[in-house]
Amino acid sequence: xxxxxxxxxxxxxxxxxxxxxxxxxxxxxxxxxxxxxxxxxxxxxxxxxxxxxxxxxxxxxxxxxxxxxxxxxxxxxxxxxxxxxxxxxxxxxxxxxxxxxxxxxxxxxxxxxxxx
Numbered sequence: 001x002x003x004x005x006x007x008x009x010x011x012x013x014x015x016x017x018x019x020x021x022x023x024x025x026x027x028x029x030x031x032x033x034x035x036x037x038x039x040x041x042x043x044x045x046x047x048x049x050x051x052x053x054x055x056x057x058x059x060x061x062x063x064x065x066x067x068x069x070x071x072x073x074x075x076x077x078x079x080x081x082x083x084x085x086x087x088x089x090x091x092x093x094x095x096x097x098x099x100x101x102x103x104x105x106x107x108x109x110x111x112x113x114x115x116x
Contacts, residue, residue, distance in 0.1 A: 060112050071100055 078085070078093050085092075107113055 057115060061115075064107055064112060068100065068104070071096075 074096070075093070078089065082089060082093075
C-alpha cells in the first residue's frame with residue numbers, strides 16, 4: 001500500500017514539474033536581441049573582463065553571518081517554551097550559547113572578523 005502512495009507522489013511531482021516548464025516555455029515572451037547576451041552592471045556596459053576575483057573576506061563574513069544568524073533562530077523556539085523546560089532546558093541553552101561563544105572567539109582569534 002505504501003509503495004503505491006510513493007509511486008503516485010513521484011508521478012504527480014514529475015507531471016506537475018513538466019507541466020509548469022511546458023506552460024512557462026509556451027507563455028514566455030520570445031525576443032531575440034544581441035544585447036540580451038551582453039553583461040551589464042547597473043545599466044552601464046562593462047569594460048574589460050566581467051569575471052573579477054573578489055576578496056575571500058566577503059565570503060568569510062557572509063558565512064559567519066549566516067552561521068550565527070541561523071543559530072540565533074534556534075533560540076526562538078526555546079524562548080517560547082522556556083517555562084515548561086525547567087532547569088534542564090536552561091542548562092541546554094546555556095551549553096548552546098557557550099558553544100556559540102567559543103565559535104565566535106575562535107573566529108575572532110583567527111582574524112576572520114577583521115576587515116582588511
